[in-house]
Amino acid sequence: MALDEIDKKILRLLQENAHYTLKDIANKINLSLTPVHDRVKRLEKEGVIEKYVSILNKKKLGNNLTVYCQVTLTKQTYDTSEGFNQSILNMPEVVECNYVSGNFDYMLKIIIPDMESYHHFHQKKLSVLPEVSLINTVFVISEVKSTTVLPI
Amino acid sequence: MALDEIDKKILRLLQENAHYTLKDIANKINLSLTPVHDRVKRLEKEGVIEKYVSILNKKKLGNNLTVYCQVTLTKQTYDTSEGFNQSILNMPEVVECNYVSGNFDYMLKIIIPDMESYHHFHQKKLSVLPEVSLINTVFVISEVKSTTVLPI
DNA sequence: ATCCAAAAAGAATAATTTTCTGTAAAAATA
DNA sequence: TATTTTTACAGAAAATTATTCTTTTTGGAT
Numbered sequence: 001m002a003l004d005e006i007d008k009k010i011l012r013l014l015q016e017n018a019h020y021t022l023k024d025i026a027n028k029i030n031l032s033l034t035p036v037h038d039r040v041k042r043l044e045k046e047g048v049i050e051k052y053v054s055i056l057n058k059k060k061l062g063n064n065l066t067v068y069c070q071v072t073l074t075k076q077t078y079d080t081s082e083g084f085n086q087s088i089l090n091m092p093e094v095v096e097c098n099y100v101s102g103n104f105d106y107m108l109k110i111i112i113p114d115m116e117s118y119h120h121f122h123q124k125k126l127s128v129l130p131e132v133s134l135i136n137t138v139f140v141i142s143e144v145k146s147t148t149v150l151p152i
Numbered sequence: 153m154a155l156d157e158i159d160k161k162i163l164r165l166l167q168e169n170a171h172y173t174l175k176d177i178a179n180k181i182n183l184s185l186t187p188v189h190d191r192v193k194r195l196e197k198e199g200v201i202e203k204y205v206s207i208l209n210k211k212k213l214g215n216n217l218t219v220y221c222q223v224t225l226t227k228q229t230y231d232t233s234e235g236f237n238q239s240i241l242n243m244p245e246v247v248e249c250n251y252v253s254g255n256f257d258y259m260l261k262i263i264i265p266d267m268e269s270y271h272h273f274h275q276k277k278l279s280v281l282p283e284v285s286l287i288n289t290v291f292v293i294s295e296v297k298s299t300t301v302l303p304i
Numbered sequence: 305a306t307c308c309a310a311a312a313a314g315a316a317t318a319a320t321t322t323t324c325t326g327t328a329a330a331a332a333t334a
Numbered sequence: 335t336a337t338t339t340t341t342a343c344a345g346a347a348a349a350t351t352a353t354t355c356t357t358t359t360t361g362g363a364t
Contacts, residue, residue, distance in 0.1 A: 011213075014206040017204060017205065018204040018206045021321085034342085034344060035344085046212070047209050047212060048208060049206050049207075050209050051207050052170040052207070053168070053300050053301075054163075054166040055300060056200060056201060057202050058302060061155075063303070068259055085297075094297060095298075095301070095302070097296040097298075098293075099293045099294040099295075100220070100291060100292055101293055106296070138254045138259060139254075140250040140252050140259075141250075142250070143250050144240060144241070144249040144251060145247075146247075147247050148247075149205075150213055151244035152208075174351075174353095184312060184313050184314075185313085185352085186311085186354095187311060187312050193353095
């Protein structure tokens, strides 16, 4: 469970590029294949490495608009929250959803083709949820940073 | 440049799991290795597939706190923005930074071990930036959804 | 019907992952 | 202190996967 320096080096490399081969990693950290292999498998089994994914280019897929939605629910009860959560999980344009502190209840991040799609999403999918009382939209004008790399 | 249905099927699979083999993909979409291989390479070259990364478990790395920072700059000039952007790019705990519309200028997402680390980050790293005028913190109480999968 | 180009299949080769065997150092036990 | 056990690592063989090359098929255009 405890991660030593070698584990951390492996994780740093794999966070950058999941397609580094065991040999690549072994070379970079001056070890043979075996310990690298064993450690990666251990990190996967322990759940430190959750999954390997491909990062696609939003714009090349036609998703040119990113927005944050600050959502307030009608009631702050468990059932209301749960109902809302379930609906969100089925919306592919919602890539992040967090229950938060402050003047509203949820912070959502939406990735969507354009303003027209957002209008449709807002009016026909989000605001129609029975649990939703208020939506405040924050438009992303320009993306400065977006990374899956966690500090280790 | 245009993506056909086969490309989209491949992309959907690779978004889920970057470790699917060509054979896995070929089986799932009823094709031989060659076209799958060629299409993946083409999608990489065109930049539709940006990269392959490993997703690590925040908590197992000791990062138990996520917060959104809503930052207002002292001035809304290009130089002020650029200075701020550059500082942010060098902060590993900032995993997202977007220039946004509304009552503040930037929306940041911070992933950090605990409240004490956040206090330190806030006081010693963020609020000390010469471009920063105001910071409003929104704490994540519970994560409902977080995905790298884009709708295709 | 014929030609052409693009897409796909199949086979051979190269690279990578996985498994197995062995060794040395460190930790635990007698 | 000696002995056993465990852990981490190295090297090699086997299995799997990716890559490259050649051939075949398919769908338009003439």
